Amino acid sequence: MVHVDMDMFYAAVEMRDDPSLREKAMAVGGNSMLSTSNYIARRFGVRAGMPGFIAKKLCQDLTIIRPHFFKYKAVSKQVQKVFATYDPNFSMMSLDEGYLDFTSHMQWRRESEDSERTVPVVWRSEEMCFCEKYCPKYVYDENQGQEEIPEKNEDISSSPDLFDEDDSNEENIKASGENLPDFCENCEKRIFKTAPFDAVLFGLDINEAVKEMRFRIEQSTHLTASAGIAPNTLLSKVCSDMNKPNGQYRVLPTREDVINFIDELPIRKISGIGKVCEKMLSGMEIKYCQDLFKKRGELQLISSDISFRYYMKISLGIGSTFVSSHGERKSMSVERTFREMTDRDEMYKKCLDLCNELGGDLKRHNLVGKTITLKIKKSDFSVKTKAQTIANFTDDYELIFKTAYDLLETEIMNSKLLKLRLMGVRMSTLQESSKITSKQNDIKGFLTNMKKKVAKRSAEKPDLIKKGLKRDAEKRETINIKRRASNNLKDMFAKIKETRKVEADDEDDIIVVYEKITDKK
DNA sequence: GCGGATCAC
DNA sequence: TATGGTGATCCGC
Incomplete structure (x- = not known):
């Protein structure tokens, strides 16, 4: 890996x-x-x-x-293009890093010709002019987020057979070079008079293969990459950090090499062991990966099963031996930090904006969800989340806001003076919107939801229901007052009132159903 | 399912 | 003056 x-x-x-x-x-x-x-x-x-x-x-x-970011995305695409030639199933962890499985490539490589391991190259130097013919000038299209490279460069770097054939292209460049001035009028740097390219042959083994890949990345982006080669992803991730920048490191797939590498490795180097975990483990005198195994008795006592197994895997240098493609998204969220906020209306407005953004994001990704989570960070940096799962999948910002509003309201009511520095809204329990059948959105969904509600309510005492309704009525009244007090938020609160009314009717129906059930009994 | 925490990038 | 945003997972209810 x-x-x-x-x-x-x-x-x-x-x-x-x-x-x-x-x-x-x-x-x-x-x-x-x-x-x-x-x-x-x-x-x-x-x-x-x-x-x-x-x-x-x-x-x-x-x-x-x-x-x-449009630049970084463009460069990332170039890098991914190189990745794909070594492992079409590569997996990006972010714009700038990824995992590759070289197994298939190495099989191919063993039987490859020299020419297939030859990378054409444009040697660049700060003293030479690249601002015209030979220049892979970076032109960004901000809308597309893509990078365009002049054709000439494309020809040179993407044709491995260039040097195996009678190459008229090279001759053309040389010939045209003779007609050029010595120095460029634009950048005043020296202009190539001979073809500014060469080729590099890489060897058969995996170190050479990875060097080749890094070289191709550098040729195409003029940026350097570091790489780690190891029997699994856990180790390869650590390895890529060993000879940074512009280097690579390999742990051989032998028991000795793996153990030698892992034993003295500080646990913090492992992806997944963060600041908190490091501190906790250092409290047990665990600093290096071998300590995890030495202290396995104590570890087992204080850890969950999952954590303990994770620790033991680390201590033995065991990790995944395949690149796993990204599964389905599980949540989507929007959050924003702002200068201290104390005004309630401002908070509701912010909440509405976030819901609006989130709704848009969900729609763009063809997703709907049913669990809404409100996140707030107070001025003292303490974070609180409140979640509620609604009956039906949605991507509608008004429905999202309806729930987020309730959650926010609870928080505002429960604290004397809420001072916020961040607010966020998340949607989880996601589904592709295309998979939502009409059934789930209409009567059937409504009925199943109602049954659940009735079941929940019937577990409580009946008079609690009435109290609950009374409380809701009071809430609505509070909102009405607020609406009158706030002119610029008029529409927003009108909407809330509207949706609340629907909910109230909903509740009334539940009462009827509940009474029917109790009558039957 | 909910809420707090931790982690990666 | 002033410490981010997104997504995932785990733990203990």
């Missing part, structure tokens, strides 16, 4: 596109959070995940670049 990771990805793209950044300490992100930093900035302790204003304190001269 191979894990590939682009080196300081976002920062590298920005440095590639703006040479003036290359000599500087720089990071990509915003004032509140940095996504990544270059190696100069890292010397000052500037790290991904660090707030920009703190990084500025560590490094006065830090240049912070706002992220350009």
Whole structure:
């Protein structure tokens, strides 16, 4: 298994596109959070995940670049194109890293010709002109999120047979080169007079195969990647970090090599062991992976079955031996941080906006869901979530808001002065909207839902139901008052009132059904 | 199913 | 002045 990771990805793209950044300490992100930093900035302790204003304190001269995701997506596509030639079933973990299974490729490789392992290459140098004919100039189409590369470059880098044949292309470039001036009028750099390309032959083994892949990535993106090669994904992930940047590392598929590698490895290096887990384990004197096995007795006592098995797998260097494709999405969410918010109407408005966004996202992905979760983060950074599952699948923002509103209202009512810094809305229990039959949306769904409600209610005392209805009526009255008090939110509250009314009718029906049932008894 | 926590990126 | 957004999973109810 191979894990590939682009080196300081976002920062590298920005440095590639703006040479003036290359000599500087720089990071990509915003004032509140940095996504990544270059190696100069890292010397000052500037790290991904660090707030920009703190990084500025560590490094006065830090240049912070706002992220350009359309660029990163475009580059990622190029990288994926290379990945696909080695393993069509590769699995991306993010824009800049992925897992590949080289098994099939290595079978093919053993019987491959030299020419099939030869990568054509354009050697580049800062002193040479690339701004015209030979320049793989990066042109981004922001709408498409795709990158266009001039045809010439496409020809050179994507034709492995280029050097096996009587190559008229090469001659043409040479010939035309003779008519060019020595220096470019645009960039004043020296212009190639001979064909600026060559070819590199890679060997048969997996180290060579991965070098070849990394070379192709570099040729196509002018960015470097690091890779890890190991018998499973758990190990390959750790390996890709060993010789970063622009390097690779291999753990052989032998018991000795795996054990040697894993024994002295700090547990924190393993993907899945985070800050908290590290601290907890260090409290038991567990710092290296071999300690997990040494302390397996204690571990078993204090851990759940799942955790214990996970720890034991780590200590033995066992991981997945195949790349698993991403399963179905399980949730979709929107959340936003903002300056401290105390005004209720503002909160409801924010909630409505989030629901609106979420509804749009769900529709775009052809998804519907039935569990709505409201997330709030208070000014003291404490986080709270409230969830409710509704009767029918939906992607309708008004229905989402109806539920989110209730959850938010509960929170507002339950606290004296709510000071928020973040709000989020999540939809889970998802289904593809196409799979929703009309049945589920009309009478049948309504009836099953009602049966459930009745069952739940009949477990309670009947007078509780009436109390509940009275409480709902009071809630509605509160909302009416608020509506009168707030002109600019008039429509919003009118909608709430509307939906509440539907709900109330719903409840009335339940009472009738409930009475019928009790009568029968 | 719900809510808190942890984790990766 | 000031610490993100999205998705997944696990644990204990």
